[in-house]
Amino acid sequence: MSFDLPRNIILPVDAVDVRLDPGPHPFARDNERAIAENWQREIEANPALFDGTVVLLSALAYRDRRLVGRCHAVNYSTFMLWRKRRENSGAEHAYAHAMLVAGDNALVAIRMGPHTVNAGRVYFAAGSFEPIDFRDGLVDVDFNMMREVGEETGIDLSGAQRGHRYYALSSPSGTVIFRHYRVAEPADEIARRISAFVATEAEPEIEGPVIIRHASDLPEGLMGYMKLLIEWHFAGSGQDPSGAPSFR
Incomplete structure (x- = not known):
């Protein structure tokens, strides 16, 4: 299977069947010394880095509106x-975005904090999949989305309306799986809540919220792939006949 999916286009996804292989990733097994040497350089440059556990893909394919793949737990190093x-x-990365839609249809993204690897970059609150995001070996994408949004912004998405399906945008640099999550409050109120949460954190992951109100409202530091997601949203993709995002 390896990596077999269309690149650089937004794909509708009805199910994500990505499973956690208990064995080591070949990249980790074959590069132990280089990993350790590089990690030493990384933490010398940024002592705030933590060598936790994330997952890397060893295979991913798009079949009948399904993402099917295999991944392995690896150290962050x-x-x-x-x-x-x-x-x-022989490895690729996948991550998930809850595309946070405010009651006024604006999008609410975040800017990463200065001590993080992606310092100053703007995207939707997210983080790599971790072993905690798997249920009986199968990835729970929505659990990851809600967990990361809660940890970074303090926003609880458990009561939000979910888009009726996932979508994916893949490139050789990574595959983002995303879904609309709509809350009733206008964007300014959501941003106020996020800013208040960040102010209570001793070492917040994010600098603060970023509101995006239309397709040409592209903030400085925006991650490259985000432009396509923003244009997709404001073009009405993933929406029902009334012109609003389709939720269930």
């Missing part, structure tokens, strides 16, 4: 070396 050696590595 492995992920950091992989970022530098992606080409022909």
